[in-house]
Amino acid sequence: MFQVNYIQLHETMKEKYGDLHWWPADTVDQIIIGSILTQNTAWKNVEVAIKNLSVANKDNLHAISEMEIDQLREYIRPAGFFNQKSGYLKEICIAIEKAGGIGKVGEFNDQELEKFLISIKGVGRETMQDIMLYAFRRKVFVVDKYTERIFSRIGIIEKGMKNAFELGKEIEKGMKIEDLNNFHGEIVEICKNICQTNPKCNQCFLKNDCNYAKDFTDP
């Protein structure tokens, strides 16, 4: 079995999916809302929650920043963890408003933006990366559970690197932002459509490069 690198992995998936135009949302505000709501939660449930906000014309940071927590909780209930997420969501909306809104926060440099986001309760490493890349178009590679799964199965963690996060820092330096955007989208799509629904991975178009598929074919 030959060893693929991250560029080859991206090229293979790009060929299949084309430009994905991630993140799946209509507005920047929806991207930020979705990044909180999708924490350890199926995207389908997040869509319902965002729809609830949207039909009430509350799918924006300003509306949420001044919404009663009890009401917010009912809108987002389908996305699970609603007691925590209602608080997290209101917190990040207030924090951005307080910092002068999306426009002002968008003027932060990468380091300032990362520090600002990670200081908000409910925003951890991956959520911060999602918002950096997809809401503020910064050169960031997102490492989520799917990324760790794919990288581990395909075995592209390079020697000297401990985990997907370390490789991610290399990937950030080595790829253009539009490729970083697509790459993470591709990883999520392939995991949602194939690895997740077919745990044995035997229908995956990456199967020749996938350690997990190899394990499956072994007796």
Place this chain on the structure above:
DNA sequence: CACCAGGAATGTA
């Protein structure tokens, strides 16, 4: 019925 989903905070050792 059991298990998991595009995590993060909190507590323990």
Place this chain on the structure above:
DNA sequence: TACATTCATGGT
């Protein structure tokens, strides 16, 4: 630093 636990709905 490295794990374990908790949070909660909806699909398979």
